[in-house]
């Protein structure tokens with residue numbers, strides 16, 4: 001690998017990352033969807049396929065998880081205005097934010113309370129479907145609610161599933177797999193919260209703990225699975241299936257916006273701020289949004305200053321060939337969902353032309369906005385989920401970026417800024433009290 005000094009000479013921004021400075025980088029190499037799409041290697045048809053699979057499973061989910069009955073087994077979250085939070089940010093950062101601000105509450109998705117209820121659950125369902133179709137014990141045209149029964153549980157118990165996680169992916173995959181009857185083991189990194197491990201064990205999931213970070217947990221999960229031909233490893237670093245589960249969010253949001261009369265077009269741009277760990281969640285959602293709204297949606301990724309893996313990979317073009325630890329950055333952050341040192345090589349390479357920018361922020365800032373959002377909007381999130389909150393301030397201050405997009409003040413006044421809240425809905429009260437106490441003025 002290139003020495004750190006020569007990397008800094010070529011990319012001065014890397015020095016700031018090493019110094020744990022908060023940075024904002026608008027990628028000058030973004031392209032239109034037409035130009036960028038072929039590099040993704042997936043298309044509208046692949047999202048449609050995922051969407052239809054989720055629809056087939058909806059009757060099953062409605063039965064297996066009664067909390068999804070009111071949406072008929074469709075796992076979806078609300079999108080809400082956050083006017084008071086917007087005013088707070090404007091005052092705090094002395095920056096007028098043109099347009100309106102909204103929050104996408106994936107934090108409150110049913111079953112597992114995070115964005116991982118999209119990709120994680122979807123991949124387990126896709127795997128389960130393949131097994132039963134191959135075995136000839138279910139047809140695509142059947143009512144999948146029959147899966148909620150002892151004989152299917154017994155069938156799935158012959159198979160196992162393994163995954164490495166910082167917490168939330170393990171929760172989604174563990175709960176879903178155990179419900180179907182799979183034997184499931186979750187390899188948890190040191191960042192994973194105790195309550196998530198406890199919750200999983202109570203569902204009959206085997207939790208294996210590591211003192212190392214996410215990369216090691218994934219590697220061990222992969223090794224374990226390789227030894228057992230009946231074990232399916234869910235590969236958060238490379239999986240197209242996970243990615244497509246997340247991507248379904250695009251058409252769902254489009255539908256929600258149209259119900260609320262929110263327009264997205266050339267004169268009404270949509271900016272979306274997504275917390276990024278390994279990249280599958282934000283990458284998949286961004287892909288879905290691009291397919292739904294085309295060039296009128298602009299996605300930005302947010303990472304902790306201690307774990308800027310995607311920014312580092314995309315900015316230097318090294319993608320998964322470099323980890324933040326290679327530069328002496330420790331990957332230790334309160335934002336456990338984002339504590340990833342090496343980005344997905346697949347997502348970075350697939351999506352780099354379609355993501356407008358990347359920024360980093362301190363843990364303190366996440367805690368500050370966590371408390372403000374709780375007080376002002378009565379929405380409680382985990383620290384990772386606040387990474388997007390300062391995004392609209394960056395865009396509002398990004399004069400060069402706005403000029404490059406040829407955005408006038410009039411257009412910006414019609415903008416919608418959507419902060420993707422990625423987790424926190426299931427955090428126990430006592431844990432939440434600790435989060436809230438982290439930031440006292």
Ligand SMILES: *Cc1c(COP(=O)(O)O)cnc(C)c1O
Nearest residue numbers: 168277278279280281337422423
């Ligand atoms: C996993 C996670 C993310 C990021 O998703 P990646 O696929 O790892 O990039 C963001 N926020 C929370 C709360 C998460 O659990």
